[in-house]
Amino acid sequence: MNLDNPLLILRNQISAIDSKLISLLSERRSLAEAVAHAKEKINHPIKDKERERELLASLIEQGKELNLDGYYVTRLFKTIIEDSVLTQQALLQNKLNNIRQSARIAFLGPKGSYSHIAARQYASRNFEHLIEYSCHNFQDICTHVETDQADFAILPIENTSSGAINEVYDLLQHTSLSIVGELTIPIEHCILVSCDTKLMNIQTVYSHPQPFQQCSQFLNSFPTWKFEYCESTAAAMKKISLLNSPNAAALGSEAGGLLYSLHALEKEIANQQQNITRFIVLSQKPIEVTHQIPAKTTLIMATGQQSGALVEALLVFREHNIVITKLESRPINGNPWEEMFYLDVQINVTDVAMKSALKALEDITRSQKILGCYPSENLIPV
Numbered sequence: 001m002n003l004d005n006p007l008l009i010l011r012n013q014i015s016a017i018d019s020k021l022i023s024l025l026s027e028r029r030s031l032a033e034a035v036a037h038a039k040e041k042i043n044h045p046i047k048d049k050e051r052e053r054e055l056l057a058s059l060i061e062q063g064k065e066l067n068l069d070g071y072y073v074t075r076l077f078k079t080i081i082e083d084s085v086l087t088q089q090a091l092l093q094n095k096l097n098n099i100r101q102s103a104r105i106a107f108l109g110p111k112g113s114y115s116h117i118a119a120r121q122y123a124s125r126n127f128e129h130l131i132e133y134s135c136h137n138f139q140d141i142c143t144h145v146e147t148d149q150a151d152f153a154i155l156p157i158e159n160t161s162s163g164a165i166n167e168v169y170d171l172l173q174h175t176s177l178s179i180v181g182e183l184t185i186p187i188e189h190c191i192l193v194s195c196d197t198k199l200m201n202i203q204t205v206y207s208h209p210q211p212f213q214q215c216s217q218f219l220n221s222f223p224t225w226k227f228e229y230c231e232s233t234a235a236a237m238k239k240i241s242l243l244n245s246p247n248a249a250a251l252g253s254e255a256g257g258l259l260y261s262l263h264a265l266e267k268e269i270a271n272q273q274q275n276i277t278r279f280i281v282l283s284q285k286p287i288e289v290t291h292q293i294p295a296k297t298t299l300i301m302a303t304g305q306q307s308g309a310l311v312e313a314l315l316v317f318r319e320h321n322i323v324i325t326k327l328e329s330r331p332i333n334g335n336p337w338e339e340m341f342y343l344d345v346q347i348n349v350t351d352v353a354m355k356s357a358l359k360a361l362e363d364i365t366r367s368q369k370i371l372g373c374y375p376s377e378n379l380i381p382v
């Protein structure tokens with residue numbers, strides 16, 4: 001070590017602290033796993049808001065004495081506790097459903113796509129080994145699982161900036177697969193290029209239609225740019241890498257771009273700062289969700305066309321005290337002007353209230369289908 005270089009000495013000290021933090025976080029995670037086993041035995045819910053509140057209040061106090069502001073402490077520990085809850089949930093769920101050690105996951109686009117990042121994140125929490133199947137389109141992803149070439153399908157379903165992904169909602173009407181999980185991924189779009197260039201030199205930008213929508217405000221300030229649609233952001237990155245031109249750019253994630261030796265010319269260009277995509281995970285068989293963790297059920301229903309039909313159906317959920325977290329509608333193929341409604345409700349499908357609500361709905365809807373019941377990853381922060 002060069003002891004004359006003060007920057008190097010300080011950096012080495014920081015690295016030593018960071019290593020300690022990493023091993024402490026790993027130790028904390030092991031304890032959380034032990035807590036999950038203990039809670040399983042006494043049938044205690046995984047999430048304990050009271051304990052989280054006490055823990056955060058005490059940590060904020062401790063932080064204050066050490067000159068760490070409350071916002072910083074809260075942000076850090078929310079992430080740590082969220083990881084703890086998700087680790088515990090995955091542990092109980094995998095035990096209940098005999099989930100395999102290794103899984104074949106089908107996702108959209110070549111390596112580096114946001115779907116690829118989502119597949120890796122889901123696998124890291126649930127399996128030891130991941131076998132990746134990159135697919136060309138959403139239908140191809142479902143077919144892989146329907147025909148047993150893959151165990152799980154990862155599909156983006158909605159984005160905080162551009163809304164619902166209609167093609168995926170339409171696929172859900174016809175697939176035999178069940179939703180078994182969900183996860184959210186922050187989307188951080190960049191202008192990616194392969195060589196030394198400037199924004200003013202760009203002529204054509206390649207990407208999937210979704211990122212174009214999500215970055216429309218930034219893109220509108222370059223009226224001369226041409227836009228070319230690709231199957232995925234990763235397909236766009238691959239293209240830019242092959243073209244190796246100062247006049248072409250891709251719209252996608254910095255992490256994905258690195259896999260294609262691209263660098264970010266401009267970062268954080270999405271219309272909304274909080275640009276998050278929610279993905280759903282599907283498999284051939286539905287799963288059972290333990291009552292110790294928060295569950296979500298997704299269902300579709302077609303109501304009659306008489307006035308008030310939808311309101312009547314929604315009232316059933318209110319009467320049963322069931323929270324609806326999402327309501328979407330899509331046209332029914334072959335029945336012009338008729339709509340299929342998609343609902344996410346915050347309840348386990350095996351809950352008595354849900355069973356009773358479904359029974360009541362049978363009498364007032366034309367059709368209904370449960371798409372799946374799964375652990376909810378959208379944890380309500382304390």
Ligand SMILES: O=C(O)C(=O)C[C@]1(C(=O)O)C=C[C@@H](O)C=C1
Nearest residue numbers: 035046047048049051052081084
């Ligand atoms: O103390 C517990 O009950 C835990 O499960 C641990 C823990 C944590 O990580 O601190 C995680 C989840 C609970 O909501 C509260 C706290």
